[in-house]
Structure formats: C-alpha cells, structure tokens
Amino acid sequence: MFILDQYQIHLQGAALFAPLTAQLSSRDVLAIQGPSGSGKSTLLADICGVLNPVFFSTGALTLNDRNLRDLSVDQRNVGILFQDDLLFPHLNVYDNLAFGLPSGLSRDVRDQRIHNALEEAGLTGFAPRDIATLSGGQRSRIALLRTLLSEPDLILLDEPFSKLDQQLRTQFRGWVFEHIAEQNIPSILVTHDPADIPEGSQRLTLNKEPANA
Amino acid sequence: MTSSLSLRRPTSLWSAILAIIPWLTAALFLLPIIVGLLGTWLPAFGYFPALNEHSLSLTPWRQWLAYPGVNSSTVKTLISGLGASFLALAMLLLILIGLYPSRLFQKIEKALSPVLSVPHAAFAIGLGFLIAPSGWLLRLVHEATGWVARPPVWSLFQDPYGFSLAVTLALKELPFLLFMSLAVLPSLKVHRTLWLMRGMGYSRRATWLWMLWPQLYRQIRLPFFAVVAYSLTVVDLALIAGPTTPPTLSVLITRLFNDPDLSLRTVGAAGATALFLGVLLILWALRIVEKPLAWWRNRTLRRGRQITRHTCPERPIAILLVSITGLLYLLGLVVTTLWSLTLRWRYPDWLPESTSLRAWSRITGRIEDPLWCTLQLAGLASLIAIVLVILALENEVRLKQMNRPVNTRRVLWLLYLPLVVPQVAFIFGFQVSLIGLRWDGTFPALLWSHLVFVLPYVFLTLSGPYRRFDERYAWVARTLSSGPFTAYWRVKFPMLLRPILYAVATGFAVSIAQYLPTLFVGAGRFSTLTTEAVAMATGSDRRMMAVMALWQQSLPLVMFALATLIPALYFRNRREMMQN
Amino acid sequence: MLKRLLSSAVAFCVLTTSPVWAETWTDILEKAKGQTVYFHAWGGDENINDYIQWAINRVDSLYDVEVQHVKNVAPNAVNQILSEKTAGNDDDGAVDLLWLNGENFANMKSNGLLYGAFTQLLPNYALVDTENKPTTLFDFTTPVDNLEAPWGMAQLVFLHDSAEIAEAPTSAAELLNFAQNNPGRFTYPAPPAFHGTTFVKQILLELTEPSDALYKPVELADFDAITEPLWSYLDELHPLMWREGKVFTDGAPQMKQLLNDGEILISLSFNPFEASNSIANGELPNSVRTHIHDSGTIANTHFVGIPYNAGSPEGAMVFANFLMSPEAQARKANTDIWGDPTVLAMSKLTATDRARFADLPKGVATLSNEALANVLLEPHASWVEALEKAWLERYSQ
Structure with a gap:
C-alpha cells in the first residue's frame, strides 16, 4: 500500500503544486500528468530518495x-x-540483471531467476550478450527485468516509452504493465502522452498552486 | 503536517568528509607554494640572512633591471613563450577544422598517449639530433645527394631569437591541448552544428571559427593558460633549444641562482618574482582581451551570413601538419635509439660507424635503485592524487545536488596555481622552509612536493570525463538496493575506469618529469631516472644520454600503454565502453 | 714569477694553518666509522662516476665509511648549503663533501660556508706536490688555507681534428687567423660558464704584456685600458665563429659533441687527457689531437671541500684522504679509467707507490709532460667577476 496524503513539494517557501492525495494498492497504476516544470520528476526523485536538498516535501x-x-x-x-x-555498459546482460537481485542468493537460484526472466521476455540465451549489441526494444525489456528482479514494492516509470517508435511503443507498453501486474505491486507513471496510460488507472494532474494558498 | 518533514542525511559523516576534501587539498598544495613564494620575495627585497643581508631594499630590483641582457631576454621570452602558445593553439584549431570529426582524427586520438608520454627534454634532444646542421635529416640529404659534405653553418636549431624554441615548445604542447580538447569536443555536438550551419550557408571553417571555437576555447582556457605559463617559464627545454646570449628569462634567472657569486641570488630572486608577475599579467591580459573579441564576433555574426562559401584547404594542411609532427616524434625516437647503440658516429654518416651495447649495459647495471625510487614516488604520488581528485569531484557531485557548485569550483581553481607559478619562483623558498622544519631529504616531503605538480594535472585530465558522467546510473544502481559504496564501485568506477587510469598515467608521467623538486626537496638523497638523466645530460656522452632518455621515456609509455590496454582488455566485449 | 708566488704562498700557509681541533687522525678514523657521507659531485661522465663508485667501495671496506655519490653540480650543492644556513640548519647539512674549485670556492670561503682547515690532518696531504704545483695552494689565486683537499690537476688545452687542420693555431693571433680561413668552425662557451671565462682570461693573458696588473685586485688596475685589446680581439673573432657568435655553447661537453659532429674544428678542455680518453671511448674520432698555445695555458687544481654544516665531517675527511692516496690517484691518472693528472709529488712517494704511476698508458692524443709544463697562472680572482660582467654587457644584450 502506497500512500500520499496532503503531499506537497516546496522550493524556497513556495509549493510547487496543490496538495496531492492518493492511495495505491497492489496492481494499481497512478498516472501523473502536468506541464513541464510542474514538478513531476521532482516528485519521483522524492519517492525514490534522491531529492535535491533545496526542495523539501510535506505530507x-x-x-x-x-x-x-x-x-x-x-x-x-x-x-x-x-x-x-x-543499462550498465560495462556489464553483460546477465550481470546487469544480477545487479538487481537480492544478495545472498546461491548461484543456482540466481541463474534460474535470470533464465526465467529472460525466457518470459522472449530473450532466452541473451545472458552473455553485450548490452551494446541489443536493439532498442530489447534493451528496454532488459531494463524493466532488471528493475523487477530487484523485487521492488513500488515501481516508478519516468516516461519510459517516449524514446521508442510507435509500433514498439504499444507492444512494450502492454508488456510492461502485464509484468508489473504479475508482481502484485503498484506503479506510478509519469507521461506526456495520454495514450500511455492503461485503462483503470488513477490519474492526478499537477497544477500550479494558486498564489494565495 | 510538520512532523512528516524530515530532511534525511543518512551519510552525513561522508558528506562532511567530502566537504573538507577540496579545502584540505587546496591547503595542502597551496602551502608549499605560498611559503615558497615568500621565501623568494624576501630575498628579492634584499632580505637574505644567510649572506648577512637583513634590511629590506629595492637594490635587487635595480640590479635585475640593469643586469646585462634583461631587455633582450624579455623579448626572446615573449617570442618563444607566447609564440609557442599561439602556434600550438593555431595548430589545434587548424587540425580541428580540417579533421574533426573524421576517421583520421580517431587515429590521431589513439596515437596521442605515446606522444604525450615523451618528456619535454627528451623530445627537444631528439629534435636537436634531427634538425641541427649536423643532424640526421641533413645526413640523410647528404646520403641521398652527396650535397653538404660538411655541416653547414646555418642556425637551424637554437637560433638567436627563440624561434626554434617556440616551434619545439609548440610541437610539444599541441598534443596536450589536443588531449584536453578531446574531453570537451563531444559536448559541443560538432557534427550536428556543422550540419545545421551548412544548411544556413556557413562553411566548415566559418562554423568552426565563429561558433565552435569560442565554446571550445572557453572550456580549454585553463589548460591553455597552463601552456602559456609553462612556455614562458620553461628551463630544461630552453637550455636545449633556446637562444644563449642572452637566454630566455627563466634560464637567465636559473643562472643567477647558480652563480658562484652568491650575492647574485637576490638579483635572481627579484628576476623570478618579476617573471611570476609578468606571467600573471599576461594571463590577465589574455582573459581581458576575450571580451572585445567576443563583442567583435557577435557583431559580425549579427550582420548575418556574409561569410563566403569555399572549399576547405584546412584538411590537407592539417594532414600535413599532423604527419610532420608525428614524423618528428617518431624520428626523434629512432635517432635517440640509434645513438644509444652507437660506439662511434660522425657527420656525415647517416648510420653509426660502429655500434655497441656498452652504454646499455653500463647504465642497466646501476639502474635498479633509481628505477625503484622513481616507481615508488610516481606510483604513490599518482595514487594519492587520484584518490584526492576523485573525492573532490564526488564532493562536486554532492554540491551540485545541493545547487551549490560555485564554491567548490572557486577552491579548485587554486589547485591550478602550481601550473601557473614558475618553478624557479618558489622552489628555493620551499626548500628553505622544509629545511627549517628539518623535513628536507625525507621521502614524505619529496612525495608532497611531487603531489603539488601531479595533482593539478590529474585533476585537469579527469575532471572533464568525470563531470560528464550521467549520475542517473548511480541512482539506478542505488534503487536496485545497493548502498552508495557498492553503487560506486560496481557502476560508476568501472564506467569511468578508462579516464581514471588515464589520469593516473598522466600523474605518473608528471611525477617522473620532476627534476628541481626531486633535487632540492630531496636534498640529493634520492636519485630518480630523471636526476640520472639530467646528470648524464650535463656531460658530453650522447650514447649514455640516449640510454637514460629512453629509460626515462619508457616508464610513462608503459603506464599509458597500461591505461589503454587494461580497459581495452577488460571491456573487450563491451562495445559501448570501447568508444570514446 | 712562479717562484715568487710560491714563496709567498708557503709563508701564508705557515701563518694561517693552525688546526681547528686538537684532533688526531686516529680520532677522526674512529668517529668516521659508520658515518654516511653525501658526496656531491658532477655526474655527467660515466667514467668518472665509475671511478667514484670504486673509491666508495674501497673506503667502505677500508674504513667502514659509507659514501653516497649525489650527482649534483657545485652550484646546486652551494644552494643547498645556503638554504640550510638561511633556515638555521648549522650542524646537520645534506652535503658532507663537494667537488669544487675557483669561484665557487672563493665565494664559499668568503661567506663562511666552509668547515675549516682540515687537510693538514690528513696523512696523504703530505704527499701533495705543493712545491711544484702552486695551484694546490692557491685556487684561482684565492689561498686555499687547508679548507679544501686537492684532488686533481687541470690545464686548459685545445682539441683539434688533425684530419682537417694541418697545423693547429698556437696563439691568440693564429686562432683569429684560423677563424678567418675557416669561418664558423670555432666557438667557446659563453661566460659565466667556467670554460668560457677561462678562454677569455687566456686570451687576456696572451694579449696583455706585461701581465703584472692581472695578478693584483682588479680595482687597482685600469680595467678599460687593459682589457681594450681583448674586446677588439673578440669583436673581430665573434663574427667568424660558429653561428656568427650570436649563439654560444653552454660548456665544454657541448663543444666536444660539436667537434665530433664536425660543426667545429677546435674545442677546449681542462683535462690534458681528454682527447685520448674520448678517442678511447668513441666520443671523438682518432684524428683528434691536443695542442696548447705557445705562451702556455691556464692551469689550476680541482678540490673537494667540506661545508661548514656537514653532518659527517669526519667521514668526509676520511674519504678526501683516500682520494689523495697513491692508490686512488694512480687509478685516476689511468686514461683507461678516467685520465686525470695527479696532485701528488713523485718524489714524496715510496718506490712501490711510484711504480703505480710509472707505466700508466698515456693515450695517443696527449701532449708530453714537457709540452704541458708551459703553464700560466690564473689572474687575480677579482678579475673573474669584472671580466664576466663586461663580457655580458658587450655580447649578451
């Protein structure tokens, strides 16, 4: 369960947007939209813990x-x-994926999980491959697998589809949400493109807070 | 609501350590220079207790200004120093206009590290072997044509005005500037800019001159200033390739410091101080003159496209330039190697009359101690430097996240002071203070003095690539549940391995080249490859000199080779790591 | 004149040499045991380096004194001592012994940078030929006063390529004549480089008749009038020299290279054996020969001295004493080893020791002892500075 309640980010005493409230259970998707500079990326940074200290958040x-x-x-x-x-360019596909795995797993378990993940993604046999030899779509899939293998409780998607071409985009989008759903975790999607938002998502729009608030 | 407000500082101790690193580094490395400068300024104003001079006066300055040849020495210094700097800059621009980006340029990049690793003095000696009136090139001419049976009486090398010194210096500084540009060029998006501007009717040359060069110059200003300061104050190279009566200022000052007449020390101190001030003045002027130039450029650009289209003659000229430079380095090495194997060799023979391995076996028999000392010094100095530089750069990353990048930059500027202050202006004063502390002749003090020069070059080499690193890689690593240190060691460090090793190799080469600090701070207790090579160079035996020069060159060369080979081997199956 | 100088020298020595310490040689040997001596000496010649290394090994096994050869030129060593004096390190300096002579000695002496009279304590000093080699007592006319130990003899000689020159010029006038016939083929190092100043003094001595004034302090002489012939000579010579006299070499080592390259045909040296040594090791062609000027050439002695703040003065004395031993001097005089003339008097040696010198190889290009006997004494030390200054003002503008 992920909760935002009366959540705001402030910069030099001014709030970036009106207070947000949301509650996400497993498999819920929260789509966040808003114009550039409205604080979408700042919000994600705060949630994952790399918020620039000049900002602070309340709620x-x-x-x-x-x-x-x-x-x-x-x-x-x-x-x-x-x-x-x-993807880390100095590591091959296997090592990139292994980076996300919890430490302390036996070699067999690690191999098995990575093998399974690659198989599901239709990338069987890709483990020893150099990242640089993969296509854009393949790389995106590996990136998601890496994130999922780290068994997160929440996943943040920062315009993950915007660099893909149209055909690949639709395909990959479906694949991503399918896999996130399988993990039984909520996700937050930041996007410019309404078409990226899966049906049944919660939606929030970041609006500049009125000056008197 | 306020209860949920919590500014987390999970690594506050680490932050604190990082925060003091730049200050610590700056203090550690400024101290010797400031103390050293004071130790030079006091004698410059007549205070020299060791010679029973206890009162301040302007006499040394008056004597300096009246010293025979100071005026003409100043002119020669300006010709050779500024001439070399601008020549190197012009050659850089020409090569970029003509060849960047191109496949040939990538080849040049690859050849850069061996060229960079050649010590200045070794390069000048090799060049002298080549182009002196009895040099190898004329011997080849004689071999081919029978002409010049006796060495002609021309002043091809070591001309009285400092032109040959300027050219020698420029050829040595060009690879350095080229190397420093490599770190900046990717961010200029040259290919795209050229494309865009061609659409608007601007030629390649015009685009470079009006658009790209000003941006590039702003980013390599610091290394360029280091080149200017170095060229104006170099001693060893000026002794080999420079004019003699009078010589350039730094040689004249060194001579005063070494004169048997001890009272000339104060005159030398005044000269060293004057040279230091002169260098500062010139750098200041170069900085100031940028503004009217920028104004003029903007005015021209505002008038719109009147720059003519034409083909690019820069390309063949640049190719010629690169070939000649490369050839001179290569032939210099060849002729040095030939000398090292010589027993007898006279003009006009183009090959030695008789050869011998004697020089090699004599030197090799007693090279072990200096070699070991050199390795320890250079190894430790470059390692300490790389750790300090990485910490300082990590602190920058930290400050940038806090939107406070300004302070650190300003502090780090001070790190470059050793590049700008002439060695002759502070090394003697530094020596005095070390002796006062009874630290002279100790290994830590010697290491410290090497670090003063190694650190800025390591910083200069690493900061570009390091600052361009995409920090999101480190964030991703951390969100994948790894702690900050794991994220650094497993992701950021290996991704930056190539520039880091390159910076280490640079530091290594800089340490190896140090002569004056090794001699003075080491109180003669430590002999390195360079002190041995310089000792040999004061003699007449070219065979021994050549062997020592080759030994001295080989270590940096090995380090640069390792810095290229290790990542190449380690990442041989990682194509993205092989680019750049 | 030689005799006159000599007698005054002896009188001077008697007056001034009283031992600074009531120490005996045995005390010194005892104290020296286990000391490390840093010997600062020019390291540009591998033959000399090897010789010094040999001496180091001998002293280690004979007296248990460890000597380190610091390959450093005298000016740098003097700077080290000066810095130490500035910083107040008056008892444990980095330099224990240094190779020096001439101006460096004079300046160290007048600034109190030398240890004190010590050579009278060294047993081998008694073997030095002070009677016939006055320069062992007067270093560039500065009284040595036992402050430095004689190590070797030096005399200005000229080297020429006999394959190119049938008859070598044997006077200043002939040298000028040679330059006129062979423009660009002669040069000398620019003063204040040691060899350059010596060449200028040599010419001055040859052109000044009588030369009495040159042996008195320069202040007492009419400098301009006396040096006028010198300057007009050099004014004439310079345009005929290598690089038209606009560029000079920085010392004798570079001149030797130029001689081998054929860029110049006449070079100079302070070691009468230099030509033979260099032919033997391949630095010069077999056709090189030595000559001196008919008027004689400047001769002097090179020494080793102990700085005032030496950390291991006793060890330094033991090493200096060994350097003056018949064993070390005979080895040094051997052209296969180094080829540097001895400071010892053969008459003072035992028969066995004398035999060490008897059949040393002399080399093909060395002049006979008789030819070399023709020596000139250095002018008064004060002339050096005045000549260098005047030279720089004229030719280094």
Whole structure:
C-alpha cells in the first residue's frame, strides 16, 4: 500500500503544486500528468530518495506502512525506469540483471531467476550478450527485468516509452504493465502522452498552486 | 503536517568528509607554494640572512633591471613563450577544422598517449639530433645527394631569437591541448552544428571559427593558460633549444641562482618574482582581451551570413601538419635509439660507424635503485592524487545536488596555481622552509612536493570525463538496493575506469618529469631516472644520454600503454565502453 | 714569477694553518666509522662516476665509511648549503663533501660556508706536490688555507681534428687567423660558464704584456685600458665563429659533441687527457689531437671541500684522504679509467707507490709532460667577476 496524503513539494517557501492525495494498492497504476516544470520528476526523485536538498516535501509519504523519509535510497524498495534504459555498459546482460537481485542468493537460484526472466521476455540465451549489441526494444525489456528482479514494492516509470517508435511503443507498453501486474505491486507513471496510460488507472494532474494558498 | 518533514542525511559523516576534501587539498598544495613564494620575495627585497643581508631594499630590483641582457631576454621570452602558445593553439584549431570529426582524427586520438608520454627534454634532444646542421635529416640529404659534405653553418636549431624554441615548445604542447580538447569536443555536438550551419550557408571553417571555437576555447582556457605559463617559464627545454646570449628569462634567472657569486641570488630572486608577475599579467591580459573579441564576433555574426562559401584547404594542411609532427616524434625516437647503440658516429654518416651495447649495459647495471625510487614516488604520488581528485569531484557531485557548485569550483581553481607559478619562483623558498622544519631529504616531503605538480594535472585530465558522467546510473544502481559504496564501485568506477587510469598515467608521467623538486626537496638523497638523466645530460656522452632518455621515456609509455590496454582488455566485449 | 708566488704562498700557509681541533687522525678514523657521507659531485661522465663508485667501495671496506655519490653540480650543492644556513640548519647539512674549485670556492670561503682547515690532518696531504704545483695552494689565486683537499690537476688545452687542420693555431693571433680561413668552425662557451671565462682570461693573458696588473685586485688596475685589446680581439673573432657568435655553447661537453659532429674544428678542455680518453671511448674520432698555445695555458687544481654544516665531517675527511692516496690517484691518472693528472709529488712517494704511476698508458692524443709544463697562472680572482660582467654587457644584450 502506497500512500500520499496532503503531499506537497516546496522550493524556497513556495509549493510547487496543490496538495496531492492518493492511495495505491497492489496492481494499481497512478498516472501523473502536468506541464513541464510542474514538478513531476521532482516528485519521483522524492519517492525514490534522491531529492535535491533545496526542495523539501510535506505530507504523508508511506509505502507498506513505512515512512519513506526514514529510509535511504537502497532501503526503500522503490524501482525506477527512465526513458533511457541506463543499462550498465560495462556489464553483460546477465550481470546487469544480477545487479538487481537480492544478495545472498546461491548461484543456482540466481541463474534460474535470470533464465526465467529472460525466457518470459522472449530473450532466452541473451545472458552473455553485450548490452551494446541489443536493439532498442530489447534493451528496454532488459531494463524493466532488471528493475523487477530487484523485487521492488513500488515501481516508478519516468516516461519510459517516449524514446521508442510507435509500433514498439504499444507492444512494450502492454508488456510492461502485464509484468508489473504479475508482481502484485503498484506503479506510478509519469507521461506526456495520454495514450500511455492503461485503462483503470488513477490519474492526478499537477497544477500550479494558486498564489494565495 | 510538520512532523512528516524530515530532511534525511543518512551519510552525513561522508558528506562532511567530502566537504573538507577540496579545502584540505587546496591547503595542502597551496602551502608549499605560498611559503615558497615568500621565501623568494624576501630575498628579492634584499632580505637574505644567510649572506648577512637583513634590511629590506629595492637594490635587487635595480640590479635585475640593469643586469646585462634583461631587455633582450624579455623579448626572446615573449617570442618563444607566447609564440609557442599561439602556434600550438593555431595548430589545434587548424587540425580541428580540417579533421574533426573524421576517421583520421580517431587515429590521431589513439596515437596521442605515446606522444604525450615523451618528456619535454627528451623530445627537444631528439629534435636537436634531427634538425641541427649536423643532424640526421641533413645526413640523410647528404646520403641521398652527396650535397653538404660538411655541416653547414646555418642556425637551424637554437637560433638567436627563440624561434626554434617556440616551434619545439609548440610541437610539444599541441598534443596536450589536443588531449584536453578531446574531453570537451563531444559536448559541443560538432557534427550536428556543422550540419545545421551548412544548411544556413556557413562553411566548415566559418562554423568552426565563429561558433565552435569560442565554446571550445572557453572550456580549454585553463589548460591553455597552463601552456602559456609553462612556455614562458620553461628551463630544461630552453637550455636545449633556446637562444644563449642572452637566454630566455627563466634560464637567465636559473643562472643567477647558480652563480658562484652568491650575492647574485637576490638579483635572481627579484628576476623570478618579476617573471611570476609578468606571467600573471599576461594571463590577465589574455582573459581581458576575450571580451572585445567576443563583442567583435557577435557583431559580425549579427550582420548575418556574409561569410563566403569555399572549399576547405584546412584538411590537407592539417594532414600535413599532423604527419610532420608525428614524423618528428617518431624520428626523434629512432635517432635517440640509434645513438644509444652507437660506439662511434660522425657527420656525415647517416648510420653509426660502429655500434655497441656498452652504454646499455653500463647504465642497466646501476639502474635498479633509481628505477625503484622513481616507481615508488610516481606510483604513490599518482595514487594519492587520484584518490584526492576523485573525492573532490564526488564532493562536486554532492554540491551540485545541493545547487551549490560555485564554491567548490572557486577552491579548485587554486589547485591550478602550481601550473601557473614558475618553478624557479618558489622552489628555493620551499626548500628553505622544509629545511627549517628539518623535513628536507625525507621521502614524505619529496612525495608532497611531487603531489603539488601531479595533482593539478590529474585533476585537469579527469575532471572533464568525470563531470560528464550521467549520475542517473548511480541512482539506478542505488534503487536496485545497493548502498552508495557498492553503487560506486560496481557502476560508476568501472564506467569511468578508462579516464581514471588515464589520469593516473598522466600523474605518473608528471611525477617522473620532476627534476628541481626531486633535487632540492630531496636534498640529493634520492636519485630518480630523471636526476640520472639530467646528470648524464650535463656531460658530453650522447650514447649514455640516449640510454637514460629512453629509460626515462619508457616508464610513462608503459603506464599509458597500461591505461589503454587494461580497459581495452577488460571491456573487450563491451562495445559501448570501447568508444570514446 | 712562479717562484715568487710560491714563496709567498708557503709563508701564508705557515701563518694561517693552525688546526681547528686538537684532533688526531686516529680520532677522526674512529668517529668516521659508520658515518654516511653525501658526496656531491658532477655526474655527467660515466667514467668518472665509475671511478667514484670504486673509491666508495674501497673506503667502505677500508674504513667502514659509507659514501653516497649525489650527482649534483657545485652550484646546486652551494644552494643547498645556503638554504640550510638561511633556515638555521648549522650542524646537520645534506652535503658532507663537494667537488669544487675557483669561484665557487672563493665565494664559499668568503661567506663562511666552509668547515675549516682540515687537510693538514690528513696523512696523504703530505704527499701533495705543493712545491711544484702552486695551484694546490692557491685556487684561482684565492689561498686555499687547508679548507679544501686537492684532488686533481687541470690545464686548459685545445682539441683539434688533425684530419682537417694541418697545423693547429698556437696563439691568440693564429686562432683569429684560423677563424678567418675557416669561418664558423670555432666557438667557446659563453661566460659565466667556467670554460668560457677561462678562454677569455687566456686570451687576456696572451694579449696583455706585461701581465703584472692581472695578478693584483682588479680595482687597482685600469680595467678599460687593459682589457681594450681583448674586446677588439673578440669583436673581430665573434663574427667568424660558429653561428656568427650570436649563439654560444653552454660548456665544454657541448663543444666536444660539436667537434665530433664536425660543426667545429677546435674545442677546449681542462683535462690534458681528454682527447685520448674520448678517442678511447668513441666520443671523438682518432684524428683528434691536443695542442696548447705557445705562451702556455691556464692551469689550476680541482678540490673537494667540506661545508661548514656537514653532518659527517669526519667521514668526509676520511674519504678526501683516500682520494689523495697513491692508490686512488694512480687509478685516476689511468686514461683507461678516467685520465686525470695527479696532485701528488713523485718524489714524496715510496718506490712501490711510484711504480703505480710509472707505466700508466698515456693515450695517443696527449701532449708530453714537457709540452704541458708551459703553464700560466690564473689572474687575480677579482678579475673573474669584472671580466664576466663586461663580457655580458658587450655580447649578451
């Protein structure tokens, strides 16, 4: 359960947007829209714990009954996917995926999970491949797999489809939400394109707060 | 509501450590320079207790201004120093206009590190072997044509005005400027700009001159200033390739410091101070003159497209330039190697009359101690420097996240002071204070003095690529449940491995090149490859000199080779890591 | 004149040499045991380096004194000492012994940078030929006063390529004549480089008749009038020199290279054995020969001295003493090893020691002892500075 309650981000005493309230259970998708500079990316940064200290946020921000503000980035179990896949270029597919896995797994378990993940993504046999030899679509899929393998409690999607061409985009979009749903976790999607938003999503629009608020 | 407000500082101790690093670094490295400068300024104003001079006066300055040849020495210094700097800059621009981006340029990039690793003095000696009137090139001419049976009496090398010094310096500084540009060029989006501007009717040359060059210059200003300061104050190279009666200022000052007449020390101190002020003045002027130039450029650009289209003669000229430079480096190495294997060799023979391995076996028999000392010094200095530089740059990342990048930049500027202050202007004063502390002749003090010069170059080399790193990689690593250190070691460090190793190699080469600090701070207790090479160079035996020069060159060369090979091997199956 | 100088020298020595310490040689040997001595000496010649290394090994095994050869030129060593004095390190300096002579000695002496009279304590000093080699007592006319130990003899000689020159010029006038016939083929190092100043002094001595004034302080002489012939000579010579006299070499080592390259045909040296040594090791062609000027050439002695703040003065004395031993001097005089003339008097040696010198190889290009006997003494030390200054004002503008 992810909760935002009367949530706001402030910069130099002024709020970036009107207070937000939302509650996400597993499989829920929250779509956030808003013009450039309205604070969408800042919001995601705060949730994953890399908020620039010049900002500060108020209101409840909890994930599975834990106050996220008490936790450092790596303790939050919040995964993020950007429009760039940000796969580590010095590691092969296997090592990229293994990076997300919890530590302390036996080699067999690790191999098995990665094998399964690749198989589901239709990328069987890709484990030893160099990242640079993959197509854009393949890379995007690996990036999502990497995030999912880290078993996050919440996943953030920062315009993850905007760099893909139209045909690939529709395909990949369906695939992403399918996989997130399988993990039984909520997700937050930031996007410019209404077509990216799956049906049944909650929606929030960030609006500049009136000056007198 | 306020209860939920919590500014988390999970790594506050780490932040605190990072925060003091730039200050610590700056203090550690400014101290010797400031103390050293004071130790030079006091004698410059007549205070020199060791010679029973206790009162302040302007006499040393008057003596300096009246010293024979100071005026003409100043002119020669300006010709060679500024001439070299602008020549190097012009060659850089020409090569970029003609060849960037192109496949040939990528080849040049690859050849850059061996060229960079050649010590200045070794390059000048090699060049002298080549182009002196009895040099190898004329011997080849004689071999081919029978002409010039005796060495002609021309002043091809070491001319009285400093032109050959300017050219030698420029050829040595060009690779450095080229290397520093490499870090900046990707961010200029040259290919796209050229494309765009061609559509608007601007030629390649015009686009470079009016659009790209000003941006590039702003980013390589600091290394360029280092080149200017270095060229105006270089000693070893000026001794080999420079004029003699009078020589350039730095040589003249060194001579005064070394004169048996001890009272000339104060005159030398005044000269060193004057040279230091002169360098500052010139750098200041170069900074100031940018403004009217920018204004003029903008005015021209505002008038719109009147720049003519034409074909680009820069390309063949640039190719010629690169080939000649490369050839000079290569032939210099070849002729040095030949000398190292020589027993007898006279003009006009183009190959030694008789050869021998004697020079090699004599030197190799006693190279072990200096080699070991050099490796320890250079290895430790470059390692300490790389750690400090990485910490300082990480602190920048931290400050940038806090929107406060200004302070750190200003502090780090000070790091570059050793590049701008002539060595002759502070090394003697530094030595005095170390002796006062009884630290002279100790390894830590020597290491410290090397760090003063190694650190700025390591910073200069690494900061570009480091600042361009996409921090989101580190964030992603952290959201994948890894702590900050794991994220650094497993993601950021390996991704930056190539520039980091390159910076280490640069630091290594800089440490190896240090002569004066090794001699003075080390109180003669430590002999390195360079002190041995310089000792040999004061003699007449070219064979020994050549062997020492080759030894001295080989270490940086090995380091640069490792810095290229390790990542290449490690990432041989990672195509994205092979680019750039 | 030589005799006159000599007698005054002896008188001077008697007056001034009283031992600074009531120490005996045995005390010194005892104290020296286990000391480390830093010997600062020019390291540009691998033969000399090897010789010094040999001496170091000998002293280690004979006296248990460890010597380190710091390859450093005298001016840098003097700077080190000066910095130490500035910083107040008056008892544990980094330099224990240094190779020096001439101006460096004179300046160190007048600024109190030398340890004190010590050579009278060294047993081997008694073997030095102070009677016939006055320059062992007067270093560039500055009284040595036992402040430095004689190490080797030096004399200005010229080297020429006999394949190119049938008859070498043996006077200043002939040298000028040679330059006129072979423009660009002669040069000398620019003063204040040691060899350059010596060349200028040599010419001045040859052109000044009588030369008495040159042996008195320069203040007492009419400098302009006396040096006028020198300047007009150089004015005439310079345009005929290598690079038309606009560029000079920085020392004798570079001149030797130019001689080998054929850029110049006459070079100079302070070591009478230099030509033979260099032919033997391949630096010069077999056709190079030595000559001196008929009027004689400037001769002097090079020494080793102890700085005032040496950390291991006793060890330094033991090493200096060994350098003056017949064993070390004979080895040094061998052209296969180094080829540097001895400071010892053969008459003072035992028969065995004398035999060490008897059949040393002399080399093909070395002049006979008789030819070399023709020496000139250095002018008064004060002339050096005045000549260098005047030279720089004229030719370095």
